[in-house]
Amino acid sequence: MFVHKYFLGYSAFHFSKSRKFIDNNMKHNKIKGILLIILAASSFGCIPLFATTAYKGGFNPFSFSLFRCMFTAAIIFCILKAQKKSIAIRKDQILPVFNASFFGYFLMMLTLFASYNHMATGLATTLHFIYPVATMAGAVLFYKEKASFLQIGALAISIIGIYFLVGIDTSGDFTFTGFMLALVSGLFYAYYILVVSHGTLKKMGSFFLVFYITLFNTVTLTVTSLATGNLSLDITLTGIMATVMVALISSVIGMVAFQAGLQEISATTATILSTFEVLTSLVIGISLLGEILSYYQIAGSILIIFSVVAVGFAEKKED
Numbered sequence: 001m002f003v004h005k006y007f008l009g010y011s012a013f014h015f016s017k018s019r020k021f022i023d024n025n026m027k028h029n030k031i032k033g034i035l036l037i038i039l040a041a042s043s044f045g046c047i048p049l050f051a052t053t054a055y056k057g058g059f060n061p062f063s064f065s066l067f068r069c070m071f072t073a074a075i076i077f078c079i080l081k082a083q084k085k086s087i088a089i090r091k092d093q094i095l096p097v098f099n100a101s102f103f104g105y106f107l108m109m110l111t112l113f114a115s116y117n118h119m120a121t122g123l124a125t126t127l128h129f130i131y132p133v134a135t136m137a138g139a140v141l142f143y144k145e146k147a148s149f150l151q152i153g154a155l156a157i158s159i160i161g162i163y164f165l166v167g168i169d170t171s172g173d174f175t176f177t178g179f180m181l182a183l184v185s186g187l188f189y190a191y192y193i194l195v196v197s198h199g200t201l202k203k204m205g206s207f208f209l210v211f212y213i214t215l216f217n218t219v220t221l222t223v224t225s226l227a228t229g230n231l232s233l234d235i236t237l238t239g240i241m242a243t244v245m246v247a248l249i250s251s252v253i254g255m256v257a258f259q260a261g262l263q264e265i266s267a268t269t270a271t272i273l274s275t276f277e278v279l280t281s282l283v284i285g286i287s288l289l290g291e292i293l294s295y296y297q298i299a300g301s302i303l304i305i306f307s308v309v310a311v312g313f314a315e316k317k318e319d
Contacts, residue, residue, distance in 0.1 A: 033264025034312055036257045037273040043254030045280025050246035057239020061113040062230035066221040069214040071247035076211040089212060096200050101216035104192025112185035118178025122166040127182035129162045132271035134190035139267050143198055150310055151268055158275040158307035164300030165278050196259060197267040206259040272311045279304050
């Protein structure tokens with residue numbers, strides 16, 4: 001009888017200890033995921049700076065995207081080879097990766113860049129940020145995820161913050177074509193986030209997945225640029241260096257960190273945290289490009305920071 005009670009007490013103690021260890025580990029992983037997504041968003045926020053430099057060096061949106069993807073694939077290839085990891089892709093992985101690459105990232109870039117020809121970039125960027133809403137809706141409808149009131153509130157606050165940051169002072173042409181292109185670009189990006197955060201692609205290594213997505217995009221962008229006459233090679237060394245830097249910082253670090261973060265937290269949380277990207281662009285614009293900070297942008301920055309903190313609490317509450 002004594003042995004039986006001792007055994008039960010010993011088992012209960014170790015079960016409780018194991019459960020506490022698992023809970024702490026899950027909490028640690030969520031914090032890691034949040035930090036990775038914020039790192040990714042900060043890396044993406046550097047794109048306007050590099051793009052501005054590259055455009056002055058002879059690049060256009062098509063050639064800039066092409067060289068960015070090409071350099072990214074080359075850098076990650078070297079990393080994988082240095083780690084002596086195989087780059088062989090299974091047959092059942094090819095179609096999902098191509099779908100994410102083409103219907104997600106490529107069409108997102110194409111429609112967003114096209115929208116800039118029909119409306120002010122600030123307003124187009126604001127409309128593009130429909131993707132957190134679309135991602136949350138897709139996660140709930142197609143993947144049966146639950147969205148808390150705190151997440152919904154944080155999302156609403158972040159969208160208002162983005163409008164204050166880049167949309168409220170925007171002036172210029174506004175066309176239905178531009179409106180639809182910018183909106184659709186956000187939907188394509190939401191599709192990309194949902195497919196890489198679920199199923200087969202979520203289980204793939206971050207470097208491996210980003211390598212093939214950028215490799216496929218390199219091929220697609222080459223064909224598209226040649227077909228539309230946008231492959232200009234009248235470029236400067238400064239422009240090339242800018243595309244190397246955007247590949248290293250915004251793609252290798254940004255895309256890999258984003259994919260790694262998606263393995264730890266939900267797609268909905270990741271997209272809300274991604275609004276930190278606009279705040280990073282604002283800081284760079286003020287500190288390096290001499291842009292002036294308005295009261296609206298201060299208010300927008302506060303709202304975005306508040307939404308990031310709120311969604312962090314939402315993740316903690318789910319533990």
